Amino acid sequence: MPNQLQLSIGQHSDKGRKEINQDFHGVMIPKEPLLSTKGVAIALADGISTSEVSQIASEAAVTGFLSDYYCTSEAWSVSKSAQRVLLANNSWLHAQTRQSQYRYERDKGYVCTFSGMVIKSNTAHFLHVGDSRIYRLRDKKLVQLTEDHRFWVSQEQSYLSRAMGINQQVEIDYYSQPTFCGDVYILATDGVYEFADTDYLLNTIIELADDLNRAAAKIVDQALQQGSDDNLTIQIVRVDAVPDQTANEIVQQLTALPFPDSLQPRDNIDGYTIVRELYASSRSHVYLATDDNSGKQIVLKTPSVDLRHDAAYLEQFLMEEWIARRINSAYVLKPSPQDRKRHFFYIALEYIEGQSLAQWMIDHPKPDVESVRQIIEQIVKGLRAFHRMEMLHQDLRPENILIDQSGTVKIIDFGSTRVAGLLEMDDTLDRSSVPGAIQYAAPEYFLGEPGSEESDQFSLAVIAYQMLCGRLPYGTQIPKIRNRKALRSLSYQSVLDEERDIPVWIDHALRKALNPDRYKRYEDLFEFVHELRHPGRRFLSQSRPPLIERDPLRFWKGYSLILTFAVLFLLYDRFT
Structure with a gap:
């Protein structure tokens, strides 16, 4: 196909003389439009020998990068997309170590090196942490592009100074350079590059140009013969064709997409036909649309034109679709398939035919306890999907929960969601304000403290409380909190009354989940829903x-x- 990126890739990995292979590698070559908008991603990771679980870390780092990178918005740059994904993955790996028996021995936890690259249009982007390496072969000259993050104590002793999962935050080397037809990139772990002969490597790649997988296998075999005592992994990437400058300019323009005008029924945008407007506010417009290709109904959300220069708002707007693509749960709103190029700034999400929980509460002012339990239990399952990904929803309220015609609950609206490991990159965002609706926000937000899983638990408990009695547990007192004295003065109002047949232990469970002190709430959401059914x-x-x-x-x-x-x-x- 003219003006399309074309690559040839060969890979090989071997456990060598070790019992298991702690290396992991992978490549993702998407179809259009992602090939043009996101490019091709290549990555490898090397687990450290002192850890018995680093092979899990290597696999998670590579698979997480290859999948999550393509979930990011096409409007983001490669640098922003890739680094956000790696920071989130690093945070997850670090959390696994903290929750394991290795929490006091980081070098035995979920730790690995990472080297990856993204080739998009006619530019190669490199990302690197640790001591695996990336080389470029051009005009028969081999150049090392990455720097080893290894601190040498002596000629015999050294240790990794930087790696995925060691610390809660990680510094990632990023740089980019133009790529040309004929360039060859080599990604290798130390089991290969410390033992493979450079001349042999170059000659093998040239001789086996038509079979790079075989070339990779031969280079690994040669490193073994030279005495390699580590796992061995190598990836060879040859650029066979790059888009011309015109195509590249089109791709670059996707990072500055124009805002669509106000849409009317029957308008068509990128193959979506507008049916009607569902919701409009000063911040966004939400439309029901039909996908011309599949005939399915979807939701298009467009930003307010008045906020086109508000960096914090645009950041949150784009985060919503990325988060939806990363979470796989029947109880969380899904994105629409990413199967076409976009020429305007919007996000596409699945359409849920049903009603909001806010409307359900109006229609059911005195619901039976079992109906409340069933809804709360589904919300918990969706919320747990966020927490497993080191995310906090931070805006749980009845308006952000949909109930479809089958009675299945869907959590929506991720504009306030907090992703662990990304805060240091969000310099444009104002984190001082209380996220979400203040009636459902946890008290710690009003003290300027960061949120936690217990903060989402508090919001969920407010919803359960309101469903049962129609009131708020602390009335209007929480938004007035400004210090710890005011926090301690909060007085919980029992959900029990003479008109409702509510078991006493449910009030006890709500009182605990709604404790003003986050450390006195439930440690696990499932414990909360269990005590809504059984006395604790x-x-x-x-x-x-x-x-x-x-x-x-x-x-x-x-x-x-x-x-x-x-x-x-x-x-x-x-x-x-």
Whole structure:
């Protein structure tokens, strides 16, 4: 196809003389339009020998990068997309180590090196952490493009100074350069580059130009013969064709897409025909549209033209689609398939035919307890999908929860979602304001503290409370909090009343999930939903009637026995 990027790729990996292979590698070559808008991604990772789980880290780093990179917006640059994905992956790896038996021995945790590249249009982008390497072969000259992140204590002793998963934050080397037809890039772990002969490597790639997989295998074999005692992985990427400058300019323009004008029924935008407007506000417009290719109904969300220069707003707008692509849950809104080039700034999401939880609450002002439980349990399943990805929704409220015609709950609107590991890159965002609707926000947000999983739990409990009684647990007091004294003065209002048949233990569960102190809430959301159905141990111990009520005879017998001993002691003391 004219004006299209074309590559030839060969790969090979071997455990060598070790029992298992802690390396992992992969390539993703998408079809159009992603080939033009996102490019081709190549990556390898090398687990460290001191860890028994680093092969898991290597696989997670590579597969996470290759999948999540293509979930980012086409309007983002390669640098922004790739680094955001790697920071999120690093945060996840670090969290796995913290939650494991290796939390005090980081070099035995979920740690690996990472080297990757993205070739988009006629530019090669490189990303690197650790001591695996990327080389460029041009005009029979081999040039190392990456710097080893290794600190040498002596000639015999060294350690990695930077790697994925070691710390909560990681510094990623990024740089880019033009690429030309005939360029060859080599990604290799130290088991290969420390032992493979350079002349042999160059000659093998030239001789086996038509079979780069075989070339990669021969280079690995040669490194083994030269005494390599580590895992061995190599990737060879040859550029066979690059788009011309005209095509490149088109691709570059996608990073500055124009805002669409106000859309009307029957208008067509990139193959989507507008049916009607669903919702409009000062921040965005939401339309029901039909996909001309599949005939399915989808939702198009366009930003407000008045906010085109608001960097924080545009950042949040684009984050919503990326987050939707990263979360795979039946209880979370899904994005529309990314199967065409975009010429305007918008996001496309699945259409849910149903109603919001806010409308459901209006239609069911006094729902039975079981209906409330079923809805809350589904929301928890969707919320757990966020938390597993190190994300906080931060804007749980009835308007952001849809119920489809089958009764399935869907969490929507990810504009306030916080992704771990990305905050250091979001310099344009104002994080000082309270995310989401203030009626459902946790008290810690009003103290200027960052959110946590317990903050989402609080918002969920407010929704459950409101569904049961139509009120808010603290009235209008929470938005007024400005210090810890005010926090401690909050008084929980019981959900129980004379008009509703609500089990007492449910009020106890809500009181705990709605505790103003985040550290006194439930440690796990499933514990909360379990105690909405079953009395918890703490409730049972607190609500156990006194012995005089449970067994009066036993109480008075015990009391009489104590009095008898007291009288005998006094008599003994008097006559001795």
